[in-house]
Amino acid sequence: MIFALMQDVVPINGPTPGQGNVMLRSDKRPRPIVLRVNKGGCLQITFTNFLAKPPTPINPLQPVTRQASVRVNGMQLISGTTQSGATSGIAADGSYTGDNSSSLVDPGNKATYTLYASEEGTFLLYSGGSTFGTSGNTAGQLTAGLFGAVNVEPAQAEYYRSQVTAADLQLACQRQNPNDPNSPCQTTADGHLIINYDAVYPATHKYACRPVLKMVDIPRAPSPGVGRCLPIPNSLPQTFYTDLTAIITGPNHGRFPDNGPPVAVSPDRNQPFREFTIHYHEVTNATQAFTDFYLPPQITTTLTAGITATSTTPITVGSTAGFPASGFITTKNSETIQYSGLSATQIGTTQIVHGINSSAAAAASHSSITLYQAQDLSGMLAPGKDNFAINYGTGGIAAEILANRFKVGPMANCVECKFEEFFLSAWSVGDPAMVVDVPANVPLKVPPYPPDQPNKPAPLAKQLESYEVYQESNGTTAKPPTLGAPQPVAKATTAFYPDDPSNVYHSYLDDHVVFRILHAGANLTHVHHQHAHQWIHSPNDDNSTYLDSQMLSPGAAFTLEIDYNGSGNRNKTVGDSIFHCHFYPHFAAGMWSLWRTHDVFENGSRSQTGFRSPAHVRYPMVRSRLGRRSPLSCHCRRSRWLRCRHLFSSIGGRSFTAHRKRPIRPGRM
Ligand SMILES: [Cu+2]
Structure with a gap:
């Protein structure tokens, strides 16, 4: 829902x-x-x-x-x-x-x-x-x-999209001939587009007459015969975009007249800011990436006679079909007996009786047993499964570790990928919560099938779901679909939703940034913890306390005005700064994201291999002091994505990219 x-x-x-x-x-x-x-x-x-x-x-x-x-x-x-x-x-x-x-x-x-x-x-x-x-x-x-x-x-604020595709940004430039929507874009001397913040899609576009960047605007419609977009008379402003991120400006996409008194750590609070909206929430029923997360199929059989705590007569099972040579037996009074190297008949005639007799707490008569297959890892993997999320995106560490051990995904051949330095970063695993066309957990034995489509059930997802349904339905003896051993054969070719591809939140160095954080769950408290950046508890008070963590209880919501010009903070930290719930069981179960501070312009160029990378998205620059674009961004080099080599795959609908010669080094501290 x-x-x-x-x-x-x-x-x-x-x-x-x-x-x-x-x-x-x-x-x-x-x-x-x-x-x-x-x-x-x-x-x-x-x-x-x-x-x-x-x-x-x-x-x-x-x-x-x-x-x-x-x-x-x-x-x-x-x-x-x-x-x-x-x-x-x-x-x-x-x-x-x-x-x-x-x-x-x-x-x-x-x-x-x-x-x-x-x-x-x-x-x-x-x-x-x-x-x-x-x-x-x-x-x-x-x-x-x-x-x-x-x-x-703030009063008088305007809102613009913070992430758009390269194609959309081309539609939102100032034209050399303002009366001709097809004339070339105006650019700066070094080739950056000059933005028309009020641009609308052409009347012939599928989003005819909607604003390209402006998130709340008066509605327009194509004028008959003229082919231009004109305001609909007597209409109120309307919400066109509900993005998590936005550029919030003062009047006429400029500065605010009065957005708070200057404080030592934030001397200019009237500049526009980038806004990140972060919902912490639980995941009630995610389909996990690998079948190892689920309880193996249960096999139930009947006994030829009841057994009790004092039974000495060997009991044989009614059916031995499907009994493996080793595994676990659970009796009805919840005793678990491990066995190995025994035939199915021996299980029935010796081990059950021994197990019951060895327990002082053994209960009444048993008429059936349930046998688990060996290698039940579901309990051990549960703390790292996809179980907590931010903004409907999750990144449980267990799937990432398994992918490395199974040799699938972008870090398939990474022998030094052992611990936290790889599974909570984009450096080796790629961007968290990215959705792609061919997930990394595609089984080898599945015949070729069409790649997944955005917002539609995927062939692989169907298989995993049917497995899960099997687990939830007691009593059936139907077996789950046989999934082949994972192999590094399937590679994604594209990331979906290029204007919002992952749980990475983007800004340029020195962009003023405001976080809006919320708890959208029901039960457990979370702690929003931000690496490499800080805010003060009372934003108007020079004597206020620095914070890098904020507790969130269900229903709570906070605004965090990042100090020292936001992106990069006092140390000018470029690259990825992780933020996450500070409770490790939540963090390990997916409750983390990255704030990526760029020091090169992301122009949406394609990679060398043609893979449509997250760089396909463009991040319009905030108009900063004096209403001009950031001088740093204007004079930086073009994106080096063109020279990047991409190794790409994914896990469980989430994808991961690995980039050599990556232009930005992770800045985790
Ligand atoms: Cu938490």
């Missing part, structure tokens, strides 16, 4: 989306939705519920209720209109609580919620339809994915 703009969804079948018949457009990566509004402004949300009916029988991790809503912690309620048409102040709450009438929405219906932004900051957005789950780790629709944020920006 996710929230998305209506313009970002398409029907699965037929011409129109509807209940259960909706998916994201193929070039939009699933991410928590981020809405933006200025302090002192109102945000009106029209919410349509397209959730499908729950399946039968329902997965215990899914909420049964499919009523849903949008509610935002901490914003002021103005008015709402329920699905039945009733309007009131409390109807803006998106809840069904106490004596209040319900402002939830049934599947197929819609409602509106109008909220007032009284304070700057970030506010957790979620559904109030089902707030309880089946265990401590689940909280109904919240942990199923229905969350996002409302970022309240």
